[in-house]
Amino acid sequence: MSKKRIVVGVSGGIAAYKACDLVSKLSKKDYEVKVILTKHAEKFVSKLTFEALCHNYVETDLFDESNEDPIAHITLAKWADLMIIVPATANIIAKVTHGISDDLLSTTFLACNKHKMICPAMNTQMYENPITQKNIQACKDLGYQILDPVVGHLACNDTGKGKMIEPADIVEAIDNYFNTSNKLSGKTVLISAGPTQEAMDPVRFISNHSSGKQGYAIAKAAKAMGANVILVSGPVQLEKIEGIQTIDVTSALDMFEAIKQNADKADYIIMAAAVSDYRPENIAEHKIKKSDDTIEMTFVKNPDILAYLGQCKTKKQIICGFAMETQDLDKNAKEKLEKKNCDMLIANNLFVSGAGFQTDTNIVSLLTKDSIEHLPKLSKEELGQKILETMMKIEEGKTKC
Numbered sequence: 001m002s003k004k005r006i007v008v009g010v011s012g013g014i015a016a017y018k019a020c021d022l023v024s025k026l027s028k029k030d031y032e033v034k035v036i037l038t039k040h041a042e043k044f045v046s047k048l049t050f051e052a053l054c055h056n057y058v059e060t061d062l063f064d065e066s067n068e069d070p071i072a073h074i075t076l077a078k079w080a081d082l083m084i085i086v087p088a089t090a091n092i093i094a095k096v097t098h099g100i101s102d103d104l105l106s107t108t109f110l111a112c113n114k115h116k117m118i119c120p121a122m123n124t125q126m127y128e129n130p131i132t133q134k135n136i137q138a139c140k141d142l143g144y145q146i147l148d149p150v151v152g153h154l155a156c157n158d159t160g161k162g163k164m165i166e167p168a169d170i171v172e173a174i175d176n177y178f179n180t181s182n183k184l185s186g187k188t189v190l191i192s193a194g195p196t197q198e199a200m201d202p203v204r205f206i207s208n209h210s211s212g213k214q215g216y217a218i219a220k221a222a223k224a225m226g227a228n229v230i231l232v233s234g235p236v237q238l239e240k241i242e243g244i245q246t247i248d249v250t251s252a253l254d255m256f257e258a259i260k261q262n263a264d265k266a267d268y269i270i271m272a273a274a275v276s277d278y279r280p281e282n283i284a285e286h287k288i289k290k291s292d293d294t295i296e297m298t299f300v301k302n303p304d305i306l307a308y309l310g311q312c313k314t315k316k317q318i319i320c321g322f323a324m325e326t327q328d329l330d331k332n333a334k335e336k337l338e339k340k341n342c343d344m345l346i347a348n349n350l351f352v353s354g355a356g357f358q359t360d361t362n363i364v365s366l367l368t369k370d371s372i373e374h375l376p377k378l379s380k381e382e383l384g385q386k387i388l389e390t391m392m393k394i395e396e397g398k399t400k401c
Helices: 016-028 047-054 072-079 090-097 104-111 124-128 130-141 167-180 213-224 252-263 305-312 329-339 380-400
Strands: 005-010 032-037 082-088 115-120 150-153 159-163 188-193 228-233 245-248 268-271 278-280 299-301 318-325 344-349 365-368 372-374
Touching (some): 005 072, 016 032, 072 104, 124 159, 213 380, 228 252, 268 305, 318 329, 344 380
Parallel strands (some): 082 115, 268 318
Antiparallel strands (some): 150 159, 278 299
């Protein structure tokens, strides 16, 4: 295989000297490395130092007349398999969060559509400032991987959180990313996400509070692990994920048809959608007028998509269901796992802070046929990776049997 290519962006913080060690370590591990220095970074470490360590020309200026490449920011963005900013000051984090691109580093970061890592490093008060924390959370929401700083003695003689993590730990994170990125190569993962809407009339519908964030996060994780991903999405306010086939549906019946049409292609199926259990038996042709204090409507059951998949799955397929509960979480989840013939099930309690609808995190129980694991609070993408890795282990166990 060809070398993996990394663009290292260095911004103007005292931890810039650690970026030298990082570039050295990456080069020795046989990564191909190119470096971008901001003007402020050059005040801490020279361009020549990085050129000696990465054996490539170091870019510093968006408008460098001596550069043979007039669009270096586009060339570097396309060249990279991964881009990392180390150290990442509060300033550069704010810029990349909001799409400001007024120098070579921020412009290249904006143009790059590959995996991105950010290593914050700054004074504790700057790091803990609500604006910085909001920007870091926005970066996470955009799918950027944040390698959190640690508590330590800082250059300003303060002690607190803001010290950049060590280069060896950054190398480990990069290694893990590239090792993970091919784990699901050749696999097809079918995922459902979001709510369904059940029409009452041309104006009104019945639905739930699902945002689709968990299903979309799983889809991103599966894509990052090299899978071919098919995402069946109910109505959500989320951007489409580049490189993923997304099938938009509205009702539970729509979702059922889309899942049936694609189930045979899938190695892994993950039903993260919050599918309506019932729908109105009849949909009014015209808007229902407000005439009485009460309205009577008959509901009928929607198809149980997860149960259907459990009944029809092939020997090689791995199926993961989801369960939202408000009481007796593990007991109810275990019963659902067995009843629906799933290989694993993710269960969470609506009333637990940090879990449930609309959040960017989740706190769940992960059930297989032989175990229950209570996971700590994770980002939804971290949980997505955990789900997929567990499915791989289940598949490996089936293969050995």
